[in-house]
Amino acid sequence: MGSPRRASCGSGAVSRDLAAWLARELTPVTLRELSAAFGLTHPDSACNLIRRADRALLGSRLLRDEIEAIRHRPPKTGNRI
DSSP states (O other), X not given: OOOHHHHHHXXXXXXXXXXXXXXXXXXXXXXXXXXXXXXXXXXXXXXXXXHHHHHHHHHOHHHHHHHHHHHTXXXXXXXXX
């Protein structure tokens, strides 16, 4: 059975996991930097976020489609007039 804390987080936990996964995929950020950005104390904690995101993506075609759409968006380039 899952941890009560994890279960109470709802979709916010999945969102956080996916944000970490995207950051790892789309940027050259290290696990140490990723952990710090997410307020985690150990680089292995970022690995756990990424691992959970991988599981969520494997289990949901909708999530995979949304992630692919995000990955193919053109990057924003500062202020546009």
